[in-house]
Amino acid sequence: MNVMQIYIKNKRFQYIPIKTYVANTQSLRSTGLSTTMYLPPLTGMLFVMPTIMPVNVTMRKTSLYLDIIFIDENDTVCGIKSGMPYAQEFVHSDYPVRYFLEVPMLTCQENLIDVGSKVYFNIN
Numbered sequence: 001m002n003v004m005q006i007y008i009k010n011k012r013f014q015y016i017p018i019k020t021y022v023a024n025t026q027s028l029r030s031t032g033l034s035t036t037m038y039l040p041p042l043t044g045m046l047f048v049m050p051t052i053m054p055v056n057v058t059m060r061k062t063s064l065y066l067d068i069i070f071i072d073e074n075d076t077v078c079g080i081k082s083g084m085p086y087a088q089e090f091v092h093s094d095y096p097v098r099y100f101l102e103v104p105m106l107t108c109q110e111n112l113i114d115v116g117s118k119v120y121f122n123i124n
Contacts, residue, residue, distance in 0.1 A: 001028060004046065006101075007120040008069075008077070010112040015120065018103060020046040033102055034061035042111075044103035052098050056090040059083045065105035069113070070097045077117040080108050 002022040007015040019042065023029045029047050033039065049055065052073050059066070066083035070093040078095045082105060093100065099119075108114065 004121065006046065008111075008113050009118045009120065011114055011117070012112055014112075016111045016113060017042060018101070018107075019043045020101065022046050022048060024048040026050075032062065033064060033066070037063060039064055039066075039104050041104060042107070044101050044107075047100045047102070049098055049100075052096045054096050055093045055100060057083065057092075057100065057102075058090055059085065059087040062086070066102045067105050067108045069101040069103065069108065070095070071099040071101065071119050072096070073098045075119045075121070077113065077115055077119065079115060080113070 004020050004022050006018050006020055010016055023045055033045050057068055063085050065085060068081045068083050068091055069077055070079035072078040079093055081091050083091055
């Protein structure tokens with residue numbers, strides 16, 4: 001699985017680094033974090049969607065408390081929702097997205113990441 005460093009520009013214009021495991025195939029997206037028992041701070045999984053589309057995220061097989069960050073085609077956070085361990089209900093994006101990022105719960109609160117924050121996949 002590929003690993004990528006991304007940055008999210010927060011409310012204070014700070015670039016928050018997040019080490020991401022990239023789920024860019026159907027198999028990786030289906031498995032997601034279901035076999036992960038611990039996720040270190042500022043680490044997550046970036047789900048790359050095949051097209052820009054609304055998504056429904058399931059936590060049914062996931063044991064972690066997560067922040068689910070929805071990212072639109074302009075690399076902007078368009079929604080943040082909570083994912084609860086083993087929840088049967090789907091977590092829906094409110095808008096079509098290109099990506100979503102799962103990180104440990106409270107990552108967004110602790111790092112002032114909010115709707116409108118910009119995501120950078122490369123900083124030169």
